[in-house]
Amino acid sequence: MNLDIVTYAIPFLLVGAKTTLLIALFGIVLGFPFGIVVGLGRGSKNRVLRNICDSYCAIFRGTPMLVQIFIIYYGLAQVSFIRHNPVLWWLIGEGLNAAILAVVLNTGAYTAEIFRTAFLSLPKGLIEAAEACGMSPWHVFTRVKFPLALRQALPAYSSEAAIVVKESSLASTITVLEITGYAKRLMSETFAIMDIFIITAALYLAMNVVALTALKLLERRLSFVR
Amino acid sequence: KDGVLRIGTEGDAPKFSMADPSGNVTGFDADIANGICAELKLKCEFVVQTFSSLVPSMDSDRFDVIISGLGITAERQKKIDYSIPYATTPLYFVVAKDSPLAGLKSLPEIEKAIEGKSVGVATGTTYAKFIEKRMPGVELKTYDAVTQQTADLASGRIDVAFGDSPTWMDFLATPDGANFAKIDVRIMAMDAPDVLGHGMGIGMRKGNTELKAKVDAALCKMVDDGKVKEASMQWFQDDYTIPCKK
Amino acid sequence: MNEVLKVHELTKAFGSTNVLDGISFRMKEGEVISLIGSSGCGKSTALRCINFLETPTSGQIEFLGQEISVSCNKRGESEIVNASYIRAFRQRIGMVFQNFNLWPHRTVLGNVTVALVYALKMTRKEAEEVALSALSKVGMASFRDRYPHQLSGGQQQRVAFARVLAMRPKLMLCDEPTSALDPELVGEVLKVIRTLAEEGATILLVTHEMRFARDVSNRMIFLQEGRLEQDDTPEELLRNPATEGVKRFLSNVMPASAQRRLATTTTIKG
Amino acid sequence: MNEVLKVHELTKAFGSTNVLDGISFRMKEGEVISLIGSSGCGKSTALRCINFLETPTSGQIEFLGQEISVSCNKRGESEIVNASYIRAFRQRIGMVFQNFNLWPHRTVLGNVTVALVYALKMTRKEAEEVALSALSKVGMASFRDRYPHQLSGGQQQRVAFARVLAMRPKLMLCDEPTSALDPELVGEVLKVIRTLAEEGATILLVTHEMRFARDVSNRMIFLQEGRLEQDDTPEELLRNPATEGVKRFLSNVMPASAQRRLATTTTIKG
């Protein structure tokens, strides 16, 4: 690897890393609860709500995120109502906001599936025990269902967190200069494709190792049987 | 390989390199490639690849040359060898018809007026570098594809778009483009060779001097014969040829 | 005395098989009733229907004057009237499950305090005090920081009992609360139940131990294949089985010696 | 008679607490031994150690002449000698769990046949026959196509018993096999166990029902806090408690009437 290129590229990529981190953090912090809510919706008794949540998941899991981000950023921008509504335009007008929105919507769908099955597989008796105490649905959820489901879902969810970090790279297609955005620029400036690519990958890996290790520790902390 | 010249190209650049549904490549780059093959008495074989894998693929001998409108810059020459430049596209700013910028007449005027405005360019191009270097006061936005750049121009996310002439020919003819106009200042590579480079060249593996000599000769012949001009006129209705310096 | 629970024509079917077949009985404050009957006769189902963990197919449950009734609509689905009462019911009805259902992610203390804090809105400190006093009643206070999987079967059962005990429910439904306990502890639980009843709680319990049932309860209800066959004081039921079913069940229940004693009484009466 | 099981100085500690503290006893072919003791004294753990579901901290288990021993190495870890015998042990030792552990994704019949087909290599047809005969011994044959969650507690327990019964193990470890059963069914299980013993099986069972224990077993072993306090015939153990612990346990166990009878015998002896 060429040292010149490395020293030239790293400052740019570090600037990008901040944006990547921002997108990923918001993506996870907002996408996680959102996904759980949708996951609950998919298991709800209300047919309409269930169908809405099911369709949302099918659409966002079934189509490439690149297309989703394009439609959110370029597609919706063609609707003049959205362009003239300050709130909506704030949401999708700025590349960064649109990227976060897309990441949240995308990870929400996957998170929903992970938690739907986790909720489904909880031993029925444990929930009945909570209900039989007269705890409100909210407390049954926060004190029994969620803690148990989380333990089961954590290994699969950790993958989702890593995916969010990586998928945030698609923000570069809508003018947001995160790691990949800078990387693309550096690559075509210097043609040192492999070198820059490897540095980029190392940055993503570093972030993900932190995230995955943190989640692994959390998992260990939470485990109670064997 | 014997008797074959393998050519790496992007395949998704309108007018330059277009892979049709059945895999044939047409466009300005393809014409240049076919011309070279004819000169060297080789059979052309196109390999269509995304931009980011063109260079690594050539390094691992998936093809011999890259003909994909590559701009020649000193920076890139550290990584690959170039043939002589054979063409260059003029660059234009595009703004809304009713914008005060529309009537500007020279580059310095533009440089002053554009302060603080958001400008869209294609990612990693020489002209992106040009804006970055020459007009540090603008808010620069980069796009992977021209269609994205024009979409943002149309939806008002950027005030000014900067790009090569063929792009604008197409865009200004569309319904979206009807509200926009070129600023009538033609910017050529020669205006700022330090950033804009020296025009388009054919990329080759480093140190492949034998091939470079052959390709240079063939290119020079094509320039002199007017073959390059012919292709340029066909695709761009303009002559982008750079004369061959002997 | 006030009436606490009124069960009227309670019916439950799983698919086409009727598990409960129109059961009716009433419970007064401070009463202890044992639900007996052979395995699979519907005892657990009856308890579960009373706090609507299982939706009955039809029938009414009245608890402290509030009534929830279930009727079968035209499409054959059960419809609950006054479903909004269910939460209120459950807050004052405790249930000890046959298979304990302790929450594996919480310690013994945690298992007992959760409901106190979140259903009864106690402060954490209050809750812990109440929980510890309930735990010590069943001899489990020293295990407060263990997790359920670190307990023996009988220990788990006692925690499950304490979990409900701590809530001081008006009505306690106990599904074989002593099945995993040794006789010494059964005696302790018996004492606790008696005290509760004296303090005004009402207890409906399922048990297989006739002696325990006789010692603890004011009335015994015998179920057979989902039908209520007899509802009487322990003495009456043991002495005067109303149906063949009860008679046969009791003949197996009592050990040789007790049977002999029973036999004498019955022959005297007969 | 042949010796089937020899347990020697069996010790088990969880962390720093000793749950089993050097237990030794022997079982001959056809013998039925009841393991009694108060909740949490280590009965389940003892059974689980015998077929190595729990790794003992130290001790030896000899089963039909094969010996597996566990010793504590320098780093304080347990080392099993002859671990390869474990499979062989388990093939001939059946275990009925305190909490049943039926496989939820298999029907009643499926739960019973799996081991027959894959551990004993029966054909599917044979296996079903054997399974059905085991199930009908506990009155569960008609439930063959139900899933475990569709069964009552007692029904599940009987299936769990049948699952082991069908394997015709040489040694059966039963952890409270009748806790969820009504007295009638307890009697049935008692009969089944007696027949098994007559046919040469050896049975070690944990139970809280003294009467059942006395009726079914040749010997009773009393555990207290992991120590073996007495190992005697039921008559001896009931009449002559060897230690204070046994005496106290028994005083709670026997109902007033039985206690009186016991008291008489002891006073006569004393």
Next chain:
Amino acid sequence: MLAEFWILMVERGWALALLRGSAVTIAIGLLGMFLGFVVATPLAVLRWQKVAVVSQLVDSYSIVVRGVPGLLVIYLLFFGSVDMVKTVATAFGYQDSVDNAYPYIVGVIAIAAISCAYSIEVIRGALQAVPYGLLEAAKSLALPTGITFSRITFPLALRLALGGINNVWQMTIKDTSLISVIGLQELMRTAAIGAGITRSPFIFYCIAAALFFGMTAVSQTLFSRAERALNRGFGAR
């Protein structure tokens, strides 16, 4: 719009190209997923059993592969090996077939390597969630290890893993677009080329999305059916 659609798709033949791309996507996606799953299962079991050393290796593999962009996996696998493979192949006179087939092979392997890393976590999580008592029951009945796994552990774990596996599959089928960097014209790349040179990105990307959606809709019904089958015995909820 409709007229434009007709011209692009039918007259200029893009519909066929997109279908060809879909075929490549489906073939590589299915093969990659299948291979990945088959390899992931034993690795997840080793990880679950906490087999010394192996377990740490599996962990590192899964963290690294999940942690780096998929593109790098493909780049390294392909550009790291193609030279050598080519030399070998040329020596044996198979240069042409290797030139044509090698990208596909690497494509499948790369996709499998990625989906494997994700599957490991999903399966491991599911295995851990199987109640231990149920496995003890199998042990105490002396079921052979293989049978215990195939008849008890795996079916129970599969039920818990299904949602996660579905996620991995949906992700994998879309990850096939990464193989375009080694010159394979799968669905997304075909759409990108079409979008670029016809300057109608909206139409092309929407069609690509619809095709992907179609594929996953088919797989979704299969997954739903499997879920119903695996939930038998757990009561309706």
